[in-house]
Amino acid sequence: MSNIEKKQKFDVATGELRNWQGRKEWFFNRDDTDHYEMYYEGPYKRQEVWQKKTLENLIKSDSRVKTLLEFGCGTTRFTRWWKEIGIEATGGDISPFMLGQGVHLFDGDLVLADSHHMPFKDHSFDALAFVTTFEYYKDPVKVIREAVRVGKYGIVFGMMNRNTPKLVRRRVQQVFGRNNYYVTAHFYTPSSLKELIDEALFDRDYSIKWQATGLPKWFPVQQWHQPYGDFFGLHVQLNDV
Template sequence: MSNIEKKEFSLVTKQLDQWQDREEWFFNREHTDVYEDYYEGPYKRAEVWQKKILAKLIKKDPRVETLLEYGCGTTRFTRWWEEIGIEAMGADISPFMLGQGVHLFDGDLVLADSHHMPFKENTFDALAFIATFAYYKDPIKVIREAARVSRYGLLFGIMNRNSPKLIRRRVQQVFGKNEYYRTANFYTPNKLIETLHEALGDRLYKIEWTSTGLPKWFPVQQWGLPIGDFFALHVKFTDVE
């Protein structure tokens, strides 16, 4: 291999290892190869409730028949949308995650950056970010791209900053025990709403959200208070038919 070829190879490797000028866990096969295992194990119960609240919000808008999920990963949620009557497509920046997704999902997948979505305006009825929005360094740009591509609205499923588990995650990171959240920027419902208002400007829309991820012993598992490990938030565009 010549010096020029080595230099080019080094640049490609760096691009694969880093995104947004930092290392991300989803470019490391040590973490991506076991991603599905977490949902089949310790996160199984959490996943059930996350899907319940996501479905409850998105199905309130009968206009939504097609959906693009950005940050689809291994398609854990992408292949679920069909169960609630929505035709889905997935997109992700990680070739390692999509490499698993193609074997698990029968629909279309695309390797693409959420800051520059390779789709025309109003291509999909809705656009969803499930457990991925916390990783964007420029969330305003991502929201504007999503609003451009989506006809009727946006759906977010996101880890809640108002959660006792946040302390545990940060302690784990200090001791190098949790790579999944090292670069994550957790939101509260209010913080996400503020970000949406800034990004969407003069557009007309309605926002609704609900939380889950409460302790197993708690008498309810879904509520309208901004406390819990996970919340779902739906932005319904009201300036279109």
């Protein structure tokens, strides 16, 4: 057994994937994964609508994108949606518990794999998508490079924004054990994510568009080009292919 295999050994009896990225993750905890879909159907429903509008505006700006791989697809909440906007999607995730739900909800292809080592040939898809999952990668530069290897025309990110008043609430919930979803999350801003992209794609020709949402219901706009709000979408379009 290789070192990688040893580090990622899955204990079926306890339901624990040991030492993935050197730490425990919420998406290997059935108490958290079993409630994921209900979270979107409940208090997060309105936010989901605006998140999808934001991602659609970005990805549809590149007419070349007809197929997409969403990594960290979880229960396929967003993977199921891409078809509604004319994009054929495939999902990938490292959590068997999340995919165990997704396989019953999604009629497309799913793969159990690590985003740092995507099991696909170069340019297998037109684009890659990460929706509220990129925050959990310990080697994000490597993941970005994998993404542009597999996704020919670019990447679309859906991100939990660091620039939000709810950041304090997220961290307080974390400290008191009220929200396991944020314990290992690293929150980005549009600016800090672009810095990572610059580092990963220093030898590529690309352009970036982004838009923020997740604003209060009473706010006069729900999408804007200011780096504030609970969520932002960012699209990297590769221009050298």
